[in-house]
Amino acid sequence: MNDPDLARFSVNQMTVKQLSLPELVDACARLGVGAVGLWREPVRAYGVEAAARLVRDAGLTVSTLCRGGFLTATDPVERAGALADNHAAIDEAAALGTGTLVLVCGGLPAGSRDLRGARERVAGALDRLGPYAAERGVRLAVEPLHPMFAADRCVVSTLGQALDLAERFPAGQVGVAVDTYHLWWDDRAPGQIARAGAAGRIHTFQLADWTTPLPAGVLNGRGQLGDGAIDLREWKGYVEAAGYTGFIEVELFNEELWARDGREVLAETAQRFVQHVVR
């Protein structure tokens, strides 16, 4: 149950989204997995307080809550709605006892070609959300997404851009999410990890491997650890050299994994973590 190889392993709920929350908690207990990254939708469907009790009673740590964000709207009503939703996400993170809310910042509004303007609106929203989060013991983690998502999902494409945003605010309010899937191609990312670590801004470290060909829509093609092109140990080395000692969360969006038995996928993922990351 207390496998030291899994001491820092956390499974993101999306990796095994076919499991209900009680099934996930039970599977973690059986495998000796001590931490989970949760998603708002299944948590709200189960009930935030009930979910918090469930993981607390099982002794599980909630490494992150995914996700707030989508902060690029120009329409004032949409923008107010997004801010309200992010306040709610912060409250949910606090209720679940996690210190980290991951933010996917949002893409370009329909018809817009103004990347710079969209990035500026993200900064404006962080200015509103950061103090609210910090008062509740929650830090916002701006997640740079792979540049293939720049138009429709996240205008923040590199760790450098994410840090340029985060550094406008105190580290206790805004930091970054380092995810190998999004950053592995970037020769500047190792230096930016050092920059992030020196400022205490690495709020979570996530893993997925890069496999090709990418599926249509490119969202659900994240590879199981060891199946792809990323030297995961190397990236673990970068964050550790930067002082990161927190959980390492495996977040896979993958139709093939979702079609399989969730407990089997969780066991495989833990085994791959030990094989390709720890040893």
Added chain:
Amino acid sequence: MNDPDLARFSVNQMTVKQLSLPELVDACARLGVGAVGLWREPVRAYGVEAAARLVRDAGLTVSTLCRGGFLTATDPVERAGALADNHAAIDEAAALGTGTLVLVCGGLPAGSRDLRGARERVAGALDRLGPYAAERGVRLAVEPLHPMFAADRCVVSTLGQALDLAERFPAGQVGVAVDTYHLWWDDRAPGQIARAGAAGRIHTFQLADWTTPLPAGVLNGRGQLGDGAIDLREWKGYVEAAGYTGFIEVELFNEELWARDGREVLAETAQRFVQHVVR
């Protein structure tokens, strides 16, 4: 026939690959298009000398030849084959009378996770190919491809990386290809365009728009000008501010465009160029 709005327009052959080479040449003459970017496969199928005569007799400029590259193999036999193929590509470019051979550098060898090593092997190959090209009046244009191609097509993902490679060699040997489709998300690219221009290393400027959702395999989803998220005029401004005065080549890989009448697609592309780039 001599539309000043089309003076710098070049159509890349792949945009209308459904047209044979004589059909393409004829369609260009009818529309007043004065330049084409050619591809090796259809040129070789037609015969290099015959193709050169065809475009010369029609008064067409060949803005680029696409493409050499795929220089990342570790296997010595594969590597020698790639070098020989690139020598042939340089000869073909010289025969066609174009000064620019575009290089797509290649992805990771099967099973490899060593991006840095692959990039170093590209440099080694450029060292062999650059002098051979320059002796024949051909410049090599290293094309950074969008990071979503880093594993399987091109380990050079940013203009900064491409310039780091190119600057090891004289500008008359090795420069870069600036393509909006690959670079639009990168907030550092405008600065790198200035760097490239100052060194006389912008060897071609290519356009495609970014549309979503991306198709499976992500190769053939390049958008028609004006259909997507890229401010094309803004990027034209960057290369012009950097001193680039050459052709602006429209290169679209798009299944929907390929399914249509090629002459109609060419006319539409020229019209979109005028509407979204020139005026």
